[in-house]
């Protein structure tokens with residue numbers, strides 16, 4: 657089995673590669689342009705006979721011979737996907753077209769990592785896969801939200817028109833070791849701030865909610881979805897829901913009781929609530945997350961302390 661992972665040098669992608677490489681018969685090819693990912697995340701596999709790393713921008717065609725495609729390439733943190741919004745659209749739309757073209761030529765199965773952001777600022781709570789969403793089509797987040805929605809449309813059209821075997825995961829906020837220290841996402845921000853003893857920046861109003869999934873759980877869900885028979889879309893996330901005020905208090909309590917919490921301005925179109933309904937994942941995949949937030953934060957803290965060079969006192 658030869659498997660392509662686009663975006664495999666990133667946070668989730670590199671954990672997925674670790675899991676795929678554990679299977680002795682798998683060969684893994686990663687294609688990544690290193691926009692937000694890094695070779696460091698894959699250093700233990702570089703030079704391994706079953707592993708190959710290609711510097712490639714997936715908005716251009718790629719010709720490799722594989723049996724399965726995990727298509728993850730796309731900046732995920734809002735600060736990075738907004739940085740070059742046109743590029744984010746090209747990555748989602750042209751990149752997904754290119755990967756579907758590859759899947760069509762090879763008759764390969766393709767899994768796409770979509771997002772809970774397809775639900776926008778949801779009017780239904782928790783969100784089921786049947787909810788069509790409440791998305792601003794012309795806002796600063798639209799390059800990502802609408803880009804992912806168009807990519808889902810492309811996946812289903814290739815499936816209906818050409819019989820391509822597709823899988824779609826709608827991932828909800830995932831965190832864990834190897835996130836970029838200055839990634840800008842809330843869990844990595846708060847953990848780095850707590851370790852550096854800088855105020856935790858809660859964006860107003862602080863009552864907005866998210867549901868945080870630990871990366872090992874998420875990766876299990878992705879491989880189960882790929883190996884199963886359902887096309888999806890399937891929500892993958894941890895239903896434990898927290899306000900940003902609660903998250904800040906949890907990080908303060910677990911990492912640095914002395915650290916201050918400060919309130920700062922928010923960005924436009926920030927969703928007010930988000931929680932996955934994972935009934936379908938449980939029924940179809942037999943999947944549910946195992947690691948809760950209070951167990952996951954210390955695991956991530958260890959990795960951040962090591963990279964920041966600040967040991968526990």
Ligand SMILES: NC(=O)c1ccc[n+]([C@@H]2O[C@H](COP(=O)([O-])OP(=O)(O)OC[C@H]3O[C@@H](n4cnc5c(N)ncnc54)[C@H](O)[C@@H]3O)[C@@H](O)[C@H]2O)c1
Pocket residue numbers: 662663664665666667668669687688689690691692693694712713714715727728729730731732733747751769770771772826827828829830831
């Ligand atoms: N982490 C989350 O909470 C979350 C939630 C929902 C969806 N997702 C999706 O999961 C995937 C991985 O997210 P992540 O958190 O690991 O993000 P990440 O930014 O760490 O990883 C993305 C990877 O894609 C690469 N990339 C970006 N544009 C590319 C291009 N044009 N060509 C080739 N490579 C490119 C980056 O260099 C990086 O290695 C993304 O598709 C993201 O939208 C993530």
Ligand SMILES: O=C(O)[C@H]1O[C@H](OP(=O)(O)OP(=O)(O)OC[C@H]2O[C@@H](n3ccc(=O)[nH]c3=O)[C@H](O)[C@@H]2O)[C@H](O)[C@@H](O)[C@@H]1O
Pocket residue numbers: 731732733734771772773827828829830840841842843845846857858859860864865866900922923926927
């Ligand atoms: O899970 C998802 O579907 C999407 O979630 C995230 O988008 P978002 O939820 O906005 O992630 P964050 O930037 O981590 O923000 C979460 C919340 O924390 C708040 N926040 C962020 C950063 C910070 O320092 N402080 C803070 O309070 C934000 O206002 C927001 O309400 C990811 O960045 C996307 O890649 C992903 O697709």
